[in-house]
Amino acid sequence: MIQQPRHKGDYADREVDCQEAMEPGFQAIVDCMVDVGWTRGEVMRSLRRLIAADNITQKENARVEAELAIARAMLRAGKTL
Structure with a gap:
């Protein structure tokens, strides 16, 4: 599940939070690609x-x-x- 930003607007760790929120999505993409035969x-x-x-x-x-x-x-x- 993708997490929402901790705060509204801009804050110091917003990019880090965004990266952490994206990780499960990228892992799902990699898993799907591997499942169909890509290394x-x-x-x-x-x-x-x-x-x-x-x-x-x-x-x-x-x-x-x-x-x-x-x-x-x-x-x-x-x-x-």
Whole structure:
């Protein structure tokens, strides 16, 4: 069963609580994948690749947001792009 956050809003250990809440779900996914014939190693490598792809996406999104912020600031200042 997935646990709800201990508190509303942001607090110091919220990410740790989220990770702990996700563990049973990830374990269930791994168990289901192994049950149908995937090895634990294959499942873990796939999960790592998903995490890596998400990290790359987050970095790219942050880069694009920074570029947009610079472009908006330049437009407000009346400078050409």
